[in-house]
Amino acid sequence: DQFKLRMPGEFEKAKQGISALVNLKEKAKSTYADVLAWFKVNAMKSKDFFELWDSFFIPGDLIINKDTQMKQNYLVPTFCQGKPPTVEDLMVLWEFKEPDDVKRTEKKRRKRDPEARKRRQERREKDIAERERKEAATGGSADDPSSASPEAEGQPVLGGKGAKGKGKPGKALR
Secondary structure, eight states, rough: HHHHHHHHHHHHHHHHHHHHHHOOOOOOOOHHHHHHHHOOSSSOHHHHHHHHHHHHHHHHHHHTSSHHHHHHIIIHHHSSSSOOOHHHHHHHHHHSSSSSSSSSOOOOOOOOOOOOOHHHHHHHHHHHHHHHHHHHHTTTOOTTTTTOOTTTTTTOOSSSSSSSSSSSSOOOOO
């Protein structure tokens, strides 16, 4: 029976994963307790601790009380988009620097996975082979307008955009 052969190994892997998570949780609790002790805090929820520091470094009033242009062009994109702020961003917020003085670094292009090109090429070749296999099975080709596909007959395809040239783009025929 496949179930009886496979499941003991799966349960063992799950058990190891759970114990690793429990160990990580205990380590995080211990480290957090050390941080609180360093600040001479007896007990504080982590949410309250981080909100305290967030409000200390980035008070909402400093953002709200700036002029509209400054908020729209610099502060909202910097502090309200979920990106971690830099020291230069904090200096602009606290008016130690002007936004023009801060050299905005261009986004670095991510280096592609060296195997990504190979995987894309394999996927293209697989898609082409599958398309050719389907064409051979139906006796038509993708370029042949007389093929038996519903789209070629002018009928909307379920989940598709419908026949080309009919109706508004993105709207299904009714």
